[in-house]
Amino acid sequence: MTRAGEQEEFRQARSFGAAADAYERGRPPYPPEAVAWLVPEDARTVVDLGAGTGKLTRALRAAGREVVAVEPSVGMREQFARVLPDVRVLDGTGESIPLPDSSVDVVVCAQAWHWVDPERAVPEAARVLRPGGRLGLVWNFRDVSVPWVAELDQILRDCAAAPTDDRQVEGVGALFGPVERQGPASAGRCSRRSGRHRARVRGGP
Numbered sequence: 001m002t003r004a005g006e007q008e009e010f011r012q013a014r015s016f017g018a019a020a021d022a023y024e025r026g027r028p029p030y031p032p033e034a035v036a037w038l039v040p041e042d043a044r045t046v047v048d049l050g051a052g053t054g055k056l057t058r059a060l061r062a063a064g065r066e067v068v069a070v071e072p073s074v075g076m077r078e079q080f081a082r083v084l085p086d087v088r089v090l091d092g093t094g095e096s097i098p099l100p101d102s103s104v105d106v107v108v109c110a111q112a113w114h115w116v117d118p119e120r121a122v123p124e125a126a127r128v129l130r131p132g133g134r135l136g137l138v139w140n141f142r143d144v145s146v147p148w149v150a151e152l153d154q155i156l157r158d159c160a161a162a163p164t165d166d167r168q169v170e171g172v173g174a175l176f177g178p179v180e181r182q183g184p185a186s187a188g189r190c191s192r193r194s195g196r197h198r199a200r201v202r203g204g205p
Contacts, residue, residue, distance in 0.1 A: 122135075
């Protein structure tokens, strides 16, 4: 990607803050079974990367588990703090996670991996993960078997290309083991073992 392209993607990724309230009202929640598949039961520190207004964060919380949100948009962080005042939310990106080395068990990124530069974000996720840690990528798909949803999907695709699952998982590379997938289209997770990590990617309607 060119420097100009990187700057434009960075601008777009941070532009959601102006619509944070609509985002909070319009985005669907994530099912518990998806979270259970992405996050091991014994995980004690989980990062919600690109947390937005905390849609996934709510499902990640569990007894004895610390969830840390990382979000680049000021508007999103402000909305997040109103909805989840007891959860720490940090200013950061997939390429720059403001946490120490080997400090978390899982990094999960929902509906946001297509905004990152995999060449920088993958090593950054590996840096903060403990040995045996996991990177989980998750996103929703529209149920185009419903006629009005299919029509909406086509309108949106005519306006802007939708991220593909290949774009979601491209560049995970040698720092992680094989990507595991689950869901109607795909889903996956990766973890760190003996210096490597595991990756999981989950897709759902």
